[in-house]
Amino acid sequence: MTELLTSAQMRAIEAAAIASGEVTGLDLMERAGRGVVEAIFEAWPELAANRGGAAPAPPGYLGNEEEGGGSFRAVVLCGPGNNGGDGFVVARLLAERSWEVEVFLYGNPENLPPDARVNYERWRALGEVNPLSGRSIDIRRHAGAVIIDALFGTGLSRPLEGAAVDVQRFLLGLKGRSAARKALVAVDCPSGLCLDSGLPIQKGAGAAGMYVPAADLTVTFQRRKLGHVIGQGPLYCGRVAVVDIGLDKAVRDAAEGRSADAIDPIAARAFAREVARPNTSGGAYYSAPGAVGLRKRVDLHKYHQGHALVLSGGPGRGGAARLAARGALRIGAGLVTLVVPHDAVAETAARVDAIMIREADDAAALLDDDRVNAVCVGPGFGLDPRAVSLLEAVLDSKKRVVLDADALTMVGAQRHLRAKLHGGCVLTPHEGEFARLSPQAAKKLKTTAKSGPAYSKVDATREVAAEFGCTVVFKGADTVIAHAAGLCSVHSAHHDRAAPWLATAGSGDVLAGFIAGLLARGFAPMQAAETAAWLHVECALKFGPGLIAEDLPEQLPAVFRDLGL
Numbered sequence: 001m002t003e004l005l006t007s008a009q010m011r012a013i014e015a016a017a018i019a020s021g022e023v024t025g026l027d028l029m030e031r032a033g034r035g036v037v038e039a040i041f042e043a044w045p046e047l048a049a050n051r052g053g054a055a056p057a058p059p060g061y062l063g064n065e066e067e068g069g070g071s072f073r074a075v076v077l078c079g080p081g082n083n084g085g086d087g088f089v090v091a092r093l094l095a096e097r098s099w100e101v102e103v104f105l106y107g108n109p110e111n112l113p114p115d116a117r118v119n120y121e122r123w124r125a126l127g128e129v130n131p132l133s134g135r136s137i138d139i140r141r142h143a144g145a146v147i148i149d150a151l152f153g154t155g156l157s158r159p160l161e162g163a164a165v166d167v168q169r170f171l172l173g174l175k176g177r178s179a180a181r182k183a184l185v186a187v188d189c190p191s192g193l194c195l196d197s198g199l200p201i202q203k204g205a206g207a208a209g210m211y212v213p214a215a216d217l218t219v220t221f222q223r224r225k226l227g228h229v230i231g232q233g234p235l236y237c238g239r240v241a242v243v244d245i246g247l248d249k250a251v252r253d254a255a256e257g258r259s260a261d262a263i264d265p266i267a268a269r270a271f272a273r274e275v276a277r278p279n280t281s282g283g284a285y286y287s288a289p290g291a292v293g294l295r296k297r298v299d300l301h302k303y304h305q306g307h308a309l310v311l312s313g314g315p316g317r318g319g320a321a322r323l324a325a326r327g328a329l330r331i332g333a334g335l336v337t338l339v340v341p342h343d344a345v346a347e348t349a350a351r352v353d354a355i356m357i358r359e360a361d362d363a364a365a366l367l368d369d370d371r372v373n374a375v376c377v378g379p380g381f382g383l384d385p386r387a388v389s390l391l392e393a394v395l396d397s398k399k400r401v402v403l404d405a406d407a408l409t410m411v412g413a414q415r416h417l418r419a420k421l422h423g424g425c426v427l428t429p430h431e432g433e434f435a436r437l438s439p440q441a442a443k444k445l446k447t448t449a450k451s452g453p454a455y456s457k458v459d460a461t462r463e464v465a466a467e468f469g470c471t472v473v474f475k476g477a478d479t480v481i482a483h484a485a486g487l488c489s490v491h492s493a494h495h496d497r498a499a500p501w502l503a504t505a506g507s508g509d510v511l512a513g514f515i516a517g518l519l520a521r522g523f524a525p526m527q528a529a530e531t532a533a534w535l536h537v538e539c540a541l542k543f544g545p546g547l548i549a550e551d552l553p554e555q556l557p558a559v560f561r562d563l564g565l
């Protein structure tokens, strides 16, 4: 389990570590700057050649003919806070390796916070600090330079203005002119991005948000922040490297509520976490009491692996439910039954084999059966009175249930259904369905973020989970999963887990089936949702481009094999 922090949590952790006497702010800044330099060398090993002493001949792309060539070059853009302080450390460490380093400061050095000020002075012993403006950076002199964006990090509180905007525009202009820069490296985050929400902080909608230049590499400290993995963060940040600055113990203490003096214990327990590869050897990837593993026990028969019901719509509308049922069966539910209106039985029977079929008239009896322990309702289900009363019966049965698609629309529209939701419910909205569940939260999420920290997808998902008293899986390339009690996790399908071909009709139905299948196998709602979200993307990665929803469940055997099941 890896925590994902907000800016405030990171600040509180840093403050707790400093207060405990284990470390000073200056130590942390030095480690942060060193971490940035090391991450640059890891990303571009050819740049590690300058280790001090005489500068070697630069590779061709770094050569600057007008200036006659020289050592590697960096342009370091420092802001008025500690992010800028990190920038001064990076400048010094690169200069010590004989890089040509030019440093620009946005703001008045007199107003730098103490640690940043110390590092400003240390740099001043080595070189100049120029005032920052878009025009002050001369593209011809800096051709091929590594540009370090240390303007703003976790302290961004409002939209950029003045010279900071000029510089961002200038950096945006460099994009695509490959000779113009070697790389743009962001310290903690690309400046202008809110690290809590992954949204740019901007004055107005539209083009005003385009002032955040996308980095090639973002180097952050100790843990990823939420803004690296949700919203537009993954697109702006490029690759994210996390460097250890010695705060692991402080993070753990906070997560376990041991540093209550410095950190609001509620906030600490509410750390979000990254959804990770499931741990197959007993329990899920995190250890919850009674957690069930993905590996099936050898001594159990099908009735011990649970029985999932998938409720289907009428004739010609059963595809979505069949996809969900197939997902539930493949993920390991012992039995899966499609519950189908009378007039759709023949059609359904022609399409399924291992999945059982029962008529909707039998639904009450099935819901009374204790062996039925999970239900999936919504995909292709319909919104008619029959659908409403069936959903009502499902909720009254208090069985664990996944509500997707039409079931979400009904719950959003009908207060009496909403009142029947309980802790065993998992809601799986996409953006449009989320807006039906909570128009207010959806509106806040869509509002241009004019100050930081901005309202985030994590805030919205947590809010709705708490309000409805169930687990909510807010889908997308960034899938956020929240539990009524505040637990929250994120699966970010970006970079090495990018699976854009999941945006295909029916893939959400399969996810709903995956979750229902895991609920049937005894997974707790949060654990089922996290595990299903990970497996869903894993199946898409396994198949690759060209994927259609039908392919997803069929990848599970190979994915399970890779997991060593």
Ligand SMILES: NC(=O)C1=CN([C@@H]2O[C@H](COP(=O)(O)OP(=O)(O)OC[C@H]3O[C@@H](n4cnc5c(N)ncnc54)[C@H](OP(=O)(O)O)[C@@H]3O)[C@@H](O)[C@H]2O)[C@@H](O)CC1
Residues within 6 Å of the ligand: 010, 011, 013, 014, 028, 029, 032, 079, 080, 081, 082, 083, 084, 085, 086, 113, 151, 152, 153, 154, 155, 156, 157, 158, 159, 160, 161, 164, 187, 188, 221, 245
């Ligand atoms: N926490 C940790 O463990 C560690 C943190 N470290 C580093 O510190 C960074 C956080 O530093 P930070 O708190 O000083 O904030 P930072 O992002 O530099 O900016 C704050 C300054 O900017 C100003 N300001 C804000 N918005 C503005 C705007 N639009 N336009 C103009 N000004 C604006 C704001 O002014 P104010 O809002 O008060 O007016 C304030 O002066 C973090 O990202 C990481 O790099 C590492 O050293 C190691 C360990």
Ligand SMILES: Nc1ncnc2c1ncn2[C@@H]1O[C@H](COP(=O)(O)OP(=O)(O)O)[C@@H](O)[C@H]1O
Residues within 6 Å of the ligand: 405, 430, 475, 476, 477, 479, 493, 498, 499, 500, 501, 502, 503, 504, 505, 506, 507, 508, 509, 510, 511, 536
């Ligand atoms: N760009 C993307 N990258 C990764 N996953 C995505 C992307 N777009 C959609 N998804 C995933 O695909 C699924 C789509 O679900 P949904 O919108 O309900 O589709 P449908 O209703 O057609 O089944 C969700 O699990 C969502 O997280």
Ligand SMILES: [K+]
Residues within 6 Å of the ligand: 083, 149, 150, 151, 152, 153, 186, 187, 188, 189, 190, 191
């Ligand atoms: K930055």
